Amino acid sequence: MIVAEPKSLEEINQMIDGYDKVLMVGCGTCTTVSLSGGEREVNLMATAVRLSRKVEGRDIEIGQQTIIRQCDWEYIDELKDVDDYQAIVSFACGAGIQGLARKFTDIPVFPGVNTSFIGFNEGYGLFSEQCKACGECILDKTGGVCPVARCAKGLLNGPCGGTNNGKCEINKDQDCAWVLIYNQLEGQGKLDKFKEILAPKDYSKAGNIRVLDLRT
Amino acid sequence: MKSDVSNSTSQSEAFEKWIIENPVKPPCTSACPVNADIQSFVSLVAQGRFRESLDVVRERCTLPGSLGRICHHPCESECRRNDIDGAVNVRAIKRFAADVCVDEPHYAPVPKTRGKRVAIIGGGPAGLTAAYNLAKDGFDVTIFEKNDACGGAIYVGVPKYRLPKDIIAWDVAAIASLGVNIKTNTTVGKDIQFDDIVKDYDAVLVAIGLSVSRSIPIPGHDAAGVLLALPFLKEANFNDNATIGKRVVVIGGGNVAFDVARSARRLGAEEVNLCCLESEGEIPAFSWELEEAAEEGIKINPSWGPKEITVKDGKVASAVFKRCTRVFDENRMFNPTYDESKLFELEADNVIMAIGQGADMTGFTGTSLEVDGRGRITWDPATLKTNLPNVFACGEVVTGPGSAVAAMKNAHHAATAIERFLTTGTVEPVVIPEPIPIGKLPDFTVEAITRKEKNAIKMLAPEERIKSFAEVEIGFDVETAMYEAQRCMNCSRGAVMANPESCAACLTCVRVCPFGAPYMAEARVANFSWESCQSCGICAAECPGNAIQVTFNDDTKINEAIDAGTSGITVFGCQYAVPTVKNPASKATPAPPGVNMVRLMCTSRLDVQHLLRAIENGVDGIAVLACPDDTCRYRKDTNWAEVRTERARKIIDAAGIGAERIAFMGSPGSPEAFSEMMGEFKAKLNELGTNPVSKVLVGR
Numbered sequence: 001m002i003v004a005e006p007k008s009l010e011e012i013n014q015m016i017d018g019y020d021k022v023l024m025v026g027c028g029t030c031t032t033v034s035l036s037g038g039e040r041e042v043n044l045m046a047t048a049v050r051l052s053r054k055v056e057g058r059d060i061e062i063g064q065q066t067i068i069r070q071c072d073w074e075y076i077d078e079l080k081d082v083d084d085y086q087a088i089v090s091f092a093c094g095a096g097i098q099g100l101a102r103k104f105t106d107i108p109v110f111p112g113v114n115t116s117f118i119g120f121n122e123g124y125g126l127f128s129e130q131c132k133a134c135g136e137c138i139l140d141k142t143g144g145v146c147p148v149a150r151c152a153k154g155l156l157n158g159p160c161g162g163t164n165n166g167k168c169e170i171n172k173d174q175d176c177a178w179v180l181i182y183n184q185l186e187g188q189g190k191l192d193k194f195k196e197i198l199a200p201k202d203y204s205k206a207g208n209i210r211v212l213d214l215r216t
Numbered sequence: 217m218k219s220d221v222s223n224s225t226s227q228s229e230a231f232e233k234w235i236i237e238n239p240v241k242p243p244c245t246s247a248c249p250v251n252a253d254i255q256s257f258v259s260l261v262a263q264g265r266f267r268e269s270l271d272v273v274r275e276r277c278t279l280p281g282s283l284g285r286i287c288h289h290p291c292e293s294e295c296r297r298n299d300i301d302g303a304v305n306v307r308a309i310k311r312f313a314a315d316v317c318v319d320e321p322h323y324a325p326v327p328k329t330r331g332k333r334v335a336i337i338g339g340g341p342a343g344l345t346a347a348y349n350l351a352k353d354g355f356d357v358t359i360f361e362k363n364d365a366c367g368g369a370i371y372v373g374v375p376k377y378r379l380p381k382d383i384i385a386w387d388v389a390a391i392a393s394l395g396v397n398i399k400t401n402t403t404v405g406k407d408i409q410f411d412d413i414v415k416d417y418d419a420v421l422v423a424i425g426l427s428v429s430r431s432i433p434i435p436g437h438d439a440a441g442v443l444l445a446l447p448f449l450k451e452a453n454f455n456d457n458a459t460i461g462k463r464v465v466v467i468g469g470g471n472v473a474f475d476v477a478r479s480a481r482r483l484g485a486e487e488v489n490l491c492c493l494e495s496e497g498e499i500p501a502f503s504w505e506l507e508e509a510a511e512e513g514i515k516i517n518p519s520w521g522p523k524e525i526t527v528k529d530g531k532v533a534s535a536v537f538k539r540c541t542r543v544f545d546e547n548r549m550f551n552p553t554y555d556e557s558k559l560f561e562l563e564a565d566n567v568i569m570a571i572g573q574g575a576d577m578t579g580f581t582g583t584s585l586e587v588d589g590r591g592r593i594t595w596d597p598a599t600l601k602t603n604l605p606n607v608f609a610c611g612e613v614v615t616g617p618g619s620a621v622a623a624m625k626n627a628h629h630a631a632t633a634i635e636r637f638l639t640t641g642t643v644e645p646v647v648i649p650e651p652i653p654i655g656k657l658p659d660f661t662v663e664a665i666t667r668k669e670k671n672a673i674k675m676l677a678p679e680e681r682i683k684s685f686a687e688v689e690i691g692f693d694v695e696t697a698m699y700e701a702q703r704c705m706n707c708s709r710g711a712v713m714a715n716p717e718s719c720a721a722c723l724t725c726v727r728v729c730p731f732g733a734p735y736m737a738e739a740r741v742a743n744f745s746w747e748s749c750q751s752c753g754i755c756a757a758e759c760p761g762n763a764i765q766v767t768f769n770d771d772t773k774i775n776e777a778i779d780a781g782t783s784g785i786t787v788f789g790c791q792y793a794v795p796t797v798k799n800p801a802s803k804a805t806p807a808p809p810g811v812n813m814v815r816l817m818c819t820s821r822l823d824v825q826h827l828l829r830a831i832e833n834g835v836d837g838i839a840v841l842a843c844p845d846d847t848c849r850y851r852k853d854t855n856w857a858e859v860r861t862e863r864a865r866k867i868i869d870a871a872g873i874g875a876e877r878i879a880f881m882g883s884p885g886s887p888e889a890f891s892e893m894m895g896e897f898k899a900k901l902n903e904l905g906t907n908p909v910s911k912v913l914v915g916r
Contacts (some may be wrong), residue, residue: 010870028761033721038718038762040760040761047825047867049871051832051871052870055872124727
């Protein structure tokens, strides 16, 4: 899942400063699950914006709609009366925000969240990054633990000299990905894989402007 | 179930709607013969809203003071708290609701808008219950009662030590206040003729109960000193100079037999023996009657059948019993067998027969009312109608002996039948939907529920009890009643998936619930096991899709309460957190001036959205009152109210309103402490000035 975090009220207020009719659009999939852009968070931010405008003695009308996903045209089409608004704040990931921007070209679309990472839901309200979307998955060689996402240095052949009792020198609360890889492979009796030198990745696969065509 | 005193919806329609709209009810309501809305009246007592509680009790249990004392409370046997730390003491709470309101005015008469007259023959629990319903439905109701006061069996037969007469009179007065005409000392067949009633009234209900004691034709049964249960109990109840011999033998094992034995003890009998056919485990009286009788020195002799009463000088000398080897046959039919070789003799000054009752049909002999070969009224249990087009019957006269509350159930049905007959002119079977009881508490949930010890009702010591007919039970005081009522778990008012299209299957509800109630149902939408759900509301306040509501405390109701405050202070608290001013007339907890109360099932239901809504409405400050962890009825792994209060504080601070306007406080211990707490908070808010988003400038 794509994980995001809500932007601050201050930042959103700056973005919509010149507008007094704003539509806030929640996304019912990833950002709802990551507790950052669902119906609840949209309502909280809309209320916060109204409150801060009232403090300033200015009015604002905020519409609120949450659709299933903002990264599908069909769901975006479910938005109603968008033309009534001067600006849109999207609480989807970057893909969704741009989806709205592509659909409603005459209206500025602003991000309501910071898209953070592809992550795992560790428990209530706790998310951890697991994948960099590098385009060339090597999890088969690393015991199902991704060093690209979970090693601070993204080392393909680790660990580095900074590994310390299973923790990372960058952050002592962070497991060393390469120790995890070692332990996992040892448990599976596949430590021979650990000796395999991984070749440099083809970073062109993580290059810009990727389009994936699965139609054929 | 609350229904207004109005004629727009009949009593039976309101009740049916209440069942149909939400058929899954707590086990107490399902077990209750009249399906009383137990949870609501218990919850109102828990909140200190005593008069409202009493009115809810009376809707189905029309004699709250009396039934609060004598009901056999099947509700408690089924209470799910039995699996934790003992059932909620529902009967004692019901009694409390009546006792605490004893000086409250009753009702205003209900306008007789229906233009139809109903006669009820018999003012016992059944007749009174029917009268209550039909009067509230706008009919002109008259009760014909042969005794000097209404109450029937519970007036004449139930001893004062269980049910004082003034309590029955108070219950009857409440029903009379609705505009019911009560004609006491009016015997049908003597003072007024049945066929005249049938002609003069649009509908007639025969609810005469079983008022004649039966005897057993054994040798000596007609000797001096042999008494029958009901005349004896009547004497004990109403004759202050009543006496009894020193040695008394009671024949019978039902509740009436125990009433007789215990009354005899109070009249001065030194040796009271109760003999019954049934073996020890089969004795039909309630278990507590056996215990209390034994405490009072009554000797219970099971498995003995009466053989003869020996007579000396024309008076009872002894009662002789033979061993009863079996009461019921293979088909569970009453068919006792005896071992005549085993005899048991008890010397006695009096023998009292308490072996059952029959109906007194003398007032109906030779009338148009049809009876069968055994003298029983010809009656259709489905329509509750007799052979006559406008005459119905209900209660023990047609159903046979049972509990008072069972007779009341039948009377509710009869009132429904009569209301429909007088409205439509037709007679149809009365089909009332039965509630579906919620299932047992799963083991996991039992473990997760905070323990809260049960309060038993106190009783006079046995040696005190036998000295007089003083009431043996001592009702709850206010504190005990409220504590006990707060033990109710509000079963089956829990979380529902209100907006399935907004559910992202994110599992947040599953993760935050301490009781294991939420689960992912088919179609990847969260659902809730009401067996487990404790209605606390944590899940609803955390759901990122705003997809969950809690039946007891949904957002519509909460937002209405929030919107009542547009200035001053809004207080969010557990419905039990804020101490009440213990005023029985209180419709709601009186709050200090300038304070708007929003009561939640638990402060875990408090949503950041609720807090921001109140601020946006213009209140100057918000106080969140959470119970201390050790008194909270819910387990608190996280203090959700505190976490959410903190988030709301941050949001309003960022909006330029000032975090200080929202304060998280503990629960005050008393109304005085609450007023003081609010006073201090108000002073602090005064320093901050008016909420900058307020449109209303409030003078302070």
